Amino acid sequence: MDNSTFETKSVITGPMHASLKHDSAHKHVTGQAEYIDDIPEPAGTLHGGLGLSDRAHAEIVSIDLDAVRAAPGVVHVLTAADIPGFNDVASTGQRDEPLLATDLVQFHGQPIFAVIAETRDQARRAARLAKIEYRDLPHWTDIDGARQNGAPLVVEPMVLTRGEPQTEIEKPPLRIQASMTIGGQEHLYLESHIAMAIPGEDDDITVWSSTQHPSEVQHMVAHVLGIANHAVTVQIRRMGGGFGGKETQGNQFAALAAVAAKKLDRAVKFRPDRDEDMAMTGKRHDFRVEYDVAFDEDGRIHALDATYAARCGFSADLSGPVTDRALFHADSSYFYPHVQVRSQPLKTHTVSNTAFRGFGGPQGMLGAERIIEEIAYALGKDPLEIRKLNFYGQPGSGRTTTPYHQEVEDNIIARVVEELEASSDYQARRQAIIDFNANSPVIRKGIALTPVKFGISFTMTAYNQAGALVHLYQDGSIHLNHGGTEMGQGLYTKVAQVVADTFQVDIDRVKITATTTGKVPNTSATAASSGTDLNGMAALDAARQLKERLVDFACRQWKVERKEVEFLPNCIRIGEDIVPFDTLVRAAYYDRVHLSAAGFYKTPDIHWDRKAGRGRPFFYYAYGAACSEVSIDTLTGEYMVDRTDILHDVGKSLNPAIDIGQIEGGFVQGMGWLTTEELWWDDKGRLRTHAPSTYKIPLASDRPKIFNVRLAEWSENPAATIGRSKAVGEPPFMLAISVLEAISMAVASVADYAVCPRLDAPATPERVLMAVERLKAM
Known part of the structure; x- marks a missing residue:
């Protein structure tokens, strides 16, 4: 296996662009990496088990939970009546995703109640003792079933149009109309969903959640408890994989743990087993791509009309932006002179599908590659030849405009x-x-x-922002915190490299700390491949502020010009003197220099008008x-x-x-x-x-x-x-x-x-x- 040649070092000066090892690599392989289930539980911690629907679509006629309450170890059985705030954990704000079902279930595996017991085993066993009577309703679980039953759309569809596809598609000599079915995908992260909530005084509550979006968990917990966001602190050091599955799907587990913890005034942990996790959490969206493509004898595409239908599940979740991004990548790497593509996000009686690595982009791109393949076989040519013929061109070629009108x-x-x-x-x-x-x-x-x-x-412009917090301590050590989350992808290591490089110090001076809403507020999800772009720039902003303060201090103390101050490996040249980094920081402290900085970054030059289908989303x-x-x-x-x-x-x-x-x-x-x-x-x-x-x-x-x-x-x-x-x-x-x-x-x-x-x-x-x-x- 040729993976290029690189040298890995644990300590290196000026580490940006260097092949440093993942900060937790040795912990992952030795079992020392601490996940939420490894955190020592507070005395008296209770455990949650879930009562799930065994119908895909039905009215709940009656629920008998007496046997559940009487089971060994059971402390309480949570129902929707126990929720003090809103019975909803919908990430979109549409209030279409109840935390616990009341009179209607809309997918097999939907939570109806939760058992809180002394042990996890007791909670899970007790949950199976419920007696629930249903009145079955018609259900459908796939795109064909949704269409046959006139299923509603879970969100407003999007249409992208450029040129005159309706008329131009009739002009070329060759045309293909066909479809492709694209299956979904389970995230299958090594660490299942998990949350632990510890109640505090007044409204306060602290939640450890395996989530890619701590701020959203904070909002959801506050939402279901009916309290302010400032009362909720969410923490996460690392996840055992995420891939998008922990962007919104962790909300329900954190919210259930929080409701139980505040009601019972004891710590509560929820950890579903693998079968429950897979049954009740969303997956990659299935798609049906229906395409009508017109092209010439050489294989050059002239016009395309395509529909991207998706199986979305019972609620909106992230189906809107996922199906939007599928359209954004319906061009793959190819220029379409005339194009119209539309989404069809269909409601089904399955768990709501959600974010997954690529976020709809893979489905959009796969449809485009199938179209290229169709043309190649129709003409008896190598598909690579057709690909190269249809690539976007260079500026000035007239072949650089995407279906959403952004220039490549x-x-x-x-x-x-x-x-x-x-x-x-x-x-x-x-x-x-x-x-x-x-x-x-x-x-x-x-x-x-x-x-x-x-x-x-x-593609939601507001999410393109990030914050970071950097402290310098008197001994020259550096404390780094930002809004990004670590799920194995090396984000923490990369951002630490940025900070170490800014100060020209060894990477081991930088302490990587758990992501927490108590330090950096209003964070965006670690998703859309933007974790390093956003959090790295925010950390750089904070580090540069501190660097400027140190330079100002050095100029005052040594009476030199700014150009005479230079950061060198683990030290600073000030005039004729070479001062160790920690010595300068300690001296700055005694001069009352502020050694903490909050950084911020927002991505420039992006905008998007969804209704018009125009803008610069990327x-x-x-x-x-x-x-x-x-x-x-x-x-x-x-x-x-x-x-x-x-x-x-x-x-x-x-x-x-x-x-x-x-x-x-x-x-x-x-x-x-x-x-x-x-x-x-x-x-x-x-x-x-x-x-x-x-x-x-x-x-x-x-x-x-x-x-x-x-x-x-x-x-x-x-x-x-x-x-x-x-x-x-x-x-x-x-x-x-x-x-x-x-x-x-x-x-x-x-x-x-x-x-x-x-x-x-x-x-x-x-x-x-x-x-x-x-x-x-x-």
């Missing part, structure tokens, strides 16, 4: 693809594969090279490309990924080691979404893939046998980001589209590449086998 000014996709095409030896390998397939009766191979262009920023784009080769067994549908080469753009990397890890992890997770991870509900609306035993994520043995990952080291973000770096959390996920496209080529070989196989995702072995048999029969 930083386009490097052609260079990235060209370099990867050469370094992966794509053309020679493709010809070798075609030759191999011609003489192989059972095993067939495929290869594909696919691009990524991903917009970076929250600060910049991240680019990448992947070339994957696969082998399939045409008798069983089984396959393996033989080799993947990746060239990815992270700008000027803040930490190449961490960035490469994110690229590898994102690719493998994306590969799972497109190949093995299949969600399935039965005819009663029950999720049957509700544990690792029935839901298959990729194993270490499933990764590409040869896995070459390189950074585009020549890239430097033209936008004024921290260190000219680029986001790396979400963009690599979509590199895995190359695997699905390669499988598609292998399948197409059984019909001499004359027909697009139209594989739906995930391309499980069963789907691959059925596609092979379908093409054989043609």
Whole structure:
């Protein structure tokens, strides 16, 4: 495995852009990393168990909880009547997501009551003793069912239009109308949802929550308790994975723990088991992409009309911005002269789907790549040829305007693809594969090279802000706090690098502290790949303020000009003197210099008018490309990924080691979404893939046998980001589209590449086998 060459050091001077190890890496592998369930529980801590609906859609006729209350160890049974504030934890403010159901349940697994007992086992056992009578109502769990039953939309749809697609789509000589079904995905983080609440005096309450959005948990807890935000403190040091699943879904567990803690005046912890977690928390949205594309004999797209329908679940959650972002990436890396794309966010009787790495972008981009594939097979050409023909152009080419009317000014996709095409030896390998397939009766191979262009920023403009707090102590140690959360992605390490680099001190001087709403208020979620962009700049602002104060002090004390003060490794040159960093800080303290600073940052030059479908929602784009080769067994549908080469753009990397890890992890997770991870509900609306035993994520043995990952080291973000770096959390996920496209080529070989196989995702072995048999029969 070629992961580039880099040296990892635990202590280094001037650490920005260096390959430092993740601050908790050694703790993760030794088991020393402390998660919420590892925190010593206060004396008398109680535990919660959940009473869940066993109907997909029904009226609650009666509830008998006597046996639950009488069960061993039960202290209290929470119902909606115990909620002092609002019985709602909807992240959108639409009040469509009750904390505890009252007279109506809308998905199988919806919480109706909660048992508070002396032990977790007692609470869970007691919850099963409830006697609930229902009156069943019609239910539907997928896009087809929603459409057949005239289901409402959970949010207002969005339409993006540019040019004259209605008339121009009739003009080119060639046209394809088809659809693609794209499955959802379970987050399957290693640490399930968990929350612990400890009551304080008056209205005060402290909540430890496994959340990507501490401020939202703060708001939700205050909302259900009917108290002010300032009375709620939310803390989180790290999560055992998040991937978007802990952006809104943790609200219910934190709110339940808080209500119980305040009512009983004892600490309360909620930790669902894996089956409950998977049944009652949202997933990646399923999509149906219906496209009508017109193109010429060369394969150049002239017009596109497409609908992106999504299975959203019973409430809005984040379905609005997720389906919006799908449209923002319906162009992938391609210029459409005339285009109209629309979303259709449909209500279903399933748990509400939510954020997942890429936030709708992967579904939008996958639809675009399927369109390219359709054109290539229709014309008998290499899909890469069609891709390059339709790429966005450079400024002045007339091919730079997106469907949402933002200009693509930083386009490097052609260079990235060209370099990867050469370094992966794509053309020679493709010809070798075609030759191999011609003489192989059972095993067939495929290869594909696919691009990524991903917009970076929250599409809700207000979320593009961050705060940070930096303290200098007398001994020269530095205390850092910001609003970002750590879920394994290395955010804390990167932001600490920024602060250490600003002062030119060793990284071990910087203390990384748990995220808490009591230090940095009104934080945005750690999501949209913007964690480092936002929090790194906020921390830089705070550090620069302190640096300026130290420089001012040095000038006064040493009677020198500012140009005579220079920060060097762990010391400062002041005139002719070299002063250790800690000595200067201590001297500044005795001179009553303020050694604490709050930093702030807001992303510039972005704006968005959703109703008009126009604006500049993204600060910049991240680019990448992947070339994957696969082998399939045409008798069983089984396959393996033989080799993947990746060239990815992270700008000027803040930490190449961490960035490469994110690229590898994102690719493998994306590969799972497109190949093995299949969600399935039965005819009663029950999720049957509700544990690792029935839901298959990729194993270490499933990764590409040869896995070459390189950074585009020549890239430097033209936008004024921290260190000219680029986001790396979400963009690599979509590199895995190359695997699905390669499988598609292998399948197409059984019909001499004359027909697009139209594989739906995930391309499980069963789907691959059925596609092979379908093409054989043609």
